[in-house]
Each structure stands twice: as C-alpha cells, then as structure tokens.
Amino acid sequence: MAILYALVARGSVVLAEFNTSPMNASAVARQILERIPDSQDTHVSYSQDRYIFHSKRTDGLTVLCVADDTAGRRIPFAFLEDIHGRFVKTYGRACHTAPAYGMNDEFSRILSQQIDYYSNDPNADRMNRIKGEMSQVRNVMIENIDKVLERGERLELLVDKTASMQGNTIRFRKQARRFRNSVWWQNIKLTIVLILLILIIIYVVLAFLCHGIALPTCIR
DSSP states (O other): OOEEEEEEEETTEEEEEEEOOSSOHHHHHHHHHHHSOSSSOEEEEEEETTEEEEEEEETTEEEEEEEETTSTTHHHHHHHHHHHHHHHHHHGGGGGTOOTTTTHHHHHHHHHHHHHHHHHOHHHHHHHHHHHHHSOOOOEEOOOHHHHHOSOOOEEEOOOOHHHHHHHHHHHHHHHHHHHHHHHHHHHHHHHHHHHHHHHHHHHHHHHHTTSTTOHHHHO
C-alpha cells in the first residue's frame, strides 16, 4: 500500500487521523506538526528510513500523510489536496474551533476510503498524472528533521528541485533542436554525395560503352 497514515490538524491539534502504518507514524507526525511554520502555506516532505512524511498547510489547516518511498510525490500530494478539499467542504469554519479529534469519528472513515483509493486504484494515478502535467507542486520546503528535532531521529532532508528541473528541460529541448538540425544537414550532405557518386558511376559506364571520356560514339 502506497499511503499508510493520514491526519488533519489545526496547528498541532489533530482533528482526525487514520493509521495502517507498522511504524510509530503518529508520534513522528506530531513532532513534524510542531515544526511546520504557521506564518505561511507550505508543502513539506521528510524521509525516515523507507517512509516519507508529506504535509500540506493551507490557511492554518494541515493535512499530513505517510507513504512508502516507492510512491513518489505525485500521488501523496494529490491525496493531500483531495483530503484538504473534502475536509473544508464538510466542516467549513468549524475546523478552526473544534477540539482535538473533534471530527475523528466521521472523517477517519473518509481518510481510510481515500487512502485505499489512492493506494490501490489505478485510475487515481492516471488522474494525478494529468493534474501533475497541468500544475507541478511548487514551494516545497524541506527541512532536515535530524537538526530540527535534535533527537537523533534518522530523518533525511529532501529538496524539491522543480525550478531546476524546468531549467534542465529547457536546455534539453534546445540541445535536442540543435541535434535535429545537425542530423538534418548531415542527411542533406549525404544525399548530395550519393547523387554525385551515382552520376560519376553513370558517366564511367557511358564512357566505357561510348569508347572514350568524350563519349565519341554516343554523341555522333
């Protein structure tokens, strides 16, 4: 299963969560919640062993999930976007005043359903690929949780390089265009050489048949 754990929180107050992870995801998730900046909307990812913690904070509401390292980022962040939209649509402004686990009884079932969908339904990946082509995940802030928490957890820094990838794509396209032009000119030159070679062969054959380089017997 690609996604193993998910929660929705206001600041560090967990409003709903669902867990199928064999690790202590809930404890690590709470440490991450305390370290996510409150002042701005963020997309953050952390790694621990073979698990990745992805979170999305928008207007003070944080959605966080844990996925295995084979899931990539497209599916987890599409899952977070989906859960955020469902939560806000369902509870509106009530989420800003609700107590801890105030929505857990109802919304944990939705978390379970969507975890299963994004982890197992192939249609989810097709939809996410289309969305990913339209708008890439930007402003991903990555911090090294080892330094932030200072407790020795083996959490490794991940860095989103979307801007760098876009620059590399532009350079690759320019190089590909130059390569195509070079190949086209090489083909033109080769065609000209082949035509000249064929003409020379024809002339040699005619010179032989016409008994001389001036083609005397053929021109008379």
